[in-house]
Amino acid sequence: MAFLGGSAYAMARDVGEGFVLLNPTLMKRMTPDELRQLRFEIDRILTGIRAEQYPLDDQSAMKTRNRKVTRLNNAVTLINNHLQSIRQHL
Numbered sequence: 001m002a003f004l005g006g007s008a009y010a011m012a013r014d015v016g017e018g019f020v021l022l023n024p025t026l027m028k029r030m031t032p033d034e035l036r037q038l039r040f041e042i043d044r045i046l047t048g049i050r051a052e053q054y055p056l057d058d059q060s061a062m063k064t065r066n067r068k069v070t071r072l073n074n075a076v077t078l079i080n081n082h083l084q085s086i087r088q089h090l
Helices: 008-017 024-028 032-051 059-089
Strands: none
Touching: 008 032, 008 059, 024 059, 032 059
16 A cells, blocks of 8 residues: 555654544555554654744644644554554464
């Protein structure tokens, strides 16, 4: 299965922006290697988001940043749980 958006990085970026919602049905169509690649790209984007500095008085920027971090953390958790369930069934 090709990644939504064309590449793992594009899909990870779209997950962070809220355009793609990662769910078990979508992950079933992906191979474990594709899921690992997506998890790597999500971790890379998370590192970049956490490194950005925002002014402390810019509440809207902080809310946007926190939403992205939450979406990406949830996606990593879903991927890890899905990979773990795959390993248990083998």
